[in-house]
Amino acid sequence: MASGEIIIREAREADLPALIAMFAADPLGGHGDTNDPEAYPDYISAFTTIAASSHQTLYVAEREGDVVGTFQMMITTSLNARGSSAMIIEAVQTRADMRGQGIGARMIEFAIAEAKGRGVRLVQLTSNAARKDAHRFYERLGFEPSHIGFKMALK
Structure with missing residues (x-):
């Protein structure tokens, strides 16, 4: 197990190369x-949108100065449940060489x-149906599989 405290902080634009590398290396994503490099403006645009929103935040997990994980939180409010709010956790990713070291648990x-x-x-949160290890991880943290999700790709 690697040493060093895991720090969770808001992502900065300077973190983008590390975040992009993590997502690009994910074979199941x-x-x-x-x-x-031609795709970098797309990531900058997304980062700018997220950073400008009061309802979503992009975070990184950092250990000894290295970005080793990331996740995004969004708050939504709906009329059902008497107008309550829900938090959606998205894009949870731990760098492949750092998995199994408590980083994902710390982020969640x-x-x-x-x-x-x-x-x-x-x-x-949602998790790719093929990520059986991730499902066990989320269940260990107290999440319950309760709904079936549907998606429709538009581009």
Whole structure:
């Protein structure tokens, strides 16, 4: 196990190369992530949109100055459940060489604490159906598989 404290902080634009590399290296992601420099403006645009939003935040997990994980949190409010808010955790990724070292748990625990601090009624996330290890991980942290998700690719 690597030494060093895991620090969770808001992502900075300077973190983008490390984040892009993590997503591009994910064989199951299937999101078209790439280290191709021609795609960099797309990532900058997305980062700018996220950073400007008061309802979503992109975080990194850092150990000894290296970005070793990331996740994004979004708060949504709906009329059902008497107008309560929910937190959606998205794009959870731990660098492949750092998995199994508690980084993912630290990120999810941070997100849950943030949700509690904001008075959110529910924390939810989705996980690729092929990620059986991730499903066991989320269940160990107290999440329950409760819904079936549907997606429609538009481009």
